Amino acid sequence: MSNPFDTALSTLRAASEVAGLEPNVVKFLSQPKRIFQFSIPLKLDNGDLEIFTAYRVHYNDALGQTKNGTRFVPDLDLDTVKALGFWMTIKHAVAGIPAGGGKGGIKVDPKKLSEGELERLTRAYIRKLPMKGAWVDIPGADIGTSAKTQAWMLDEYEEIMGFHSPAAINDKPAEVNGTVGSMEATGTGAFFVTMEAVKDLSIPKGSTVVFQGFGNVGRIAARLLYKEGYKVIAVSDINGGIVKLDGFNVNELESYVDKEGTVAGFPGSRPISNQELLELNCDILMPAAVQSVITEENANNIKAKLILECANGPITPNGEKILEDRGIKVVPDVVTNCGSAIVCSFERTQGLTDTYWDIETVNSKLKERIVKAYRETVETADLKKTSMRNAAWVNALTKLSNSMKARGWV
Template sequence: MSNNPFETSQASLHAAAEIGKINPDAVRYLEQPKRIFQFTIPMKMDNGELRFFEAYRVHFNDALGQVKNGLRFVPDLDLDIVKALGLWMTIKHAVAGIPAGGGKGGVKVDPRTLSEGEYERLCRAYIRKLPMKGAWVDVPGADIGTSGKTMAWMLDELEEIKQFHQPAAINDKPVAANGTQLSMEATGTGVFFVTREAVKDMGIPGDAKIVIQGFGNVGRTAALLFHEAGFKVVAIGDIKNAIHNENGIDVPALVAHVAKTGYVEGFAGTVGLSNTDLLELPCDILVPAAVQSVLNAGNADRIKAKLIMEAANGPTTPEAEEILQAKGIKIVPDVLTNCGSAIVCSFERTQGLTDDYWSADKVKAKLEERIVEAYKATKAASEQHDTSMRNGAWINALTKLQNSMKARGWI
């Protein structure tokens, strides 16, 4: 049994391809990335020390268009994680009807150990050393350890290199740097829209108990929207610890607490617990919104949720999925649940190419329309093939990829 994210992504690929009768040659294209860039960034630190940082960028597949999104600056980054994320992004774009391929990358570093100046120099160096970039080739976006601020630095560096403005070449920028409204809230907002549809279909009550693992951009945005809609968020975890209140957590007050203290720990009216125990709490809806492989063979039999909404990438291993399905727990997969950011990044590129920037209301309305449509298509494919929602989403995506590959003469 493995928690390797690339093996998890390949298991999803092959399971769906078999059920959906996808052309085997199309599947072979998706068994490895089209391009892998692996490079070293040497950098002088503030104290004069020379350090070397491992960096990656994967162009997984570009049958549907230029590759896009995802730069992750984390201390445990490796090539298998980047490859898995690249394949998931390829599928995610296809699920959401976006004419783009999947790209992913980043640097093996803990940004919290860097000064502001070191962080900026590392971001700029990454863009300088990235071999292929630009609005029609590869459009990096933010992920864990990166943000609107880092993407603005990267855009500025890229424009210095190219010697002309091209705001569509970098995603997830602040509005002040030709970004889009709702950029940082896109994934969490999409998670809310998809959860709302799944809850309707399953007949789960409107005051359902929700447990959220992860309180970054995604978990925080989703938690606020759940709270506003009347759901009862009973437990939330972050990178350090977790908190629980069976009667519901005051999410806006928690956001203010985290802004002051940095962590959910110590929030008034809650009991502390570990992230391991958090996942195993009885609840209606479990939202893993942190990292990959947190639901695995070691804990799947102790999960007590009725519905799992995968807000993180690859939070459920194939072994865990078998156990959860046998228990009757429904899973709405990552490539659908968290594709809100991919959708809004597509809007951002469109706005950058046309110099036509949209209001937050327009972005939100178009996001809702696109992601609800993707949910309905996934559900229809799942029912048509009498299979899981994950397989339904992947079959839809693989069919689009297969058709493009055939039209292009690849297969």
């Protein structure tokens, strides 16, 4: 797989040419503003000591405080964190959110820890994080973290500070002054974007959809598309994929996953590899797992008419060039999956004002914001005669450039 930070920089260079960005702006945006890397010693339940490597990147804060994702995965590295921080910077700008991009995490497999070990590690991460708080940097959830870990983070932060500050941590439960709809936001936002894209391409209800990834994002989007009348014919998770060409009952599939912990073995389906799944004959393909799964090696085999990037960076630049030449429309990650970034902004607003919204209000505001981001991207793509990805980045980079110039940074 390609280096995700190289992928992000490649997109920056391509979009900056379309936008006519000044060289100094590109140079400034080619590296993070701050990088934190630190060790966390943890005494395990059996008495053994283990040392974990942790990261946090503040990529750019020209538009506001940095915030979001904290990833607990065994293969985490600095280049991945830098790329994710850059993408988060772009997402916030695309969605019109007054915030910068932050990302971080711990190189750990949380499934190998007891709940007590995970809690101690999570709290230690917040204790050792040099800069944090509602006006500085706000950690949110990502792969390997959850509402529970975010509640631990908030509690640890408030213990350190000596006062309550619900806006200091994102993606926490509503019971500790989080927002309803937080964990569903990325999948819900992806659904709203899909509904706009299928209108543009005249893809009717009943058309086929494939999900590579059936975690929090893919599952929510699949549920909503199924309810809308679309036919989900294949899904996958870490244990592999399954296919059912006449379509899944997504409600039954969700119940099965709740019981078994995986999509594998769902009655009436047949197993399929992730690679085969990506190359299925379908109308809509939604990569919702990890980065760099569509490359120059398999892009010629993709048969979908429309691809929506629910994951971060699932298509490499070389792969996307092939898809573009073949006329396959790609709605980029910074538009498709910015729903969580939008709702995290809502969460901070609610926490700062002690005014909390119901789910109808959250989803209504999410739909308004993300549809606007999609429409602005389409307009710029048409105006500049460029790809949706370049268009989204052009819109974001223009906002960032204007703010950086006004601040005297470049």
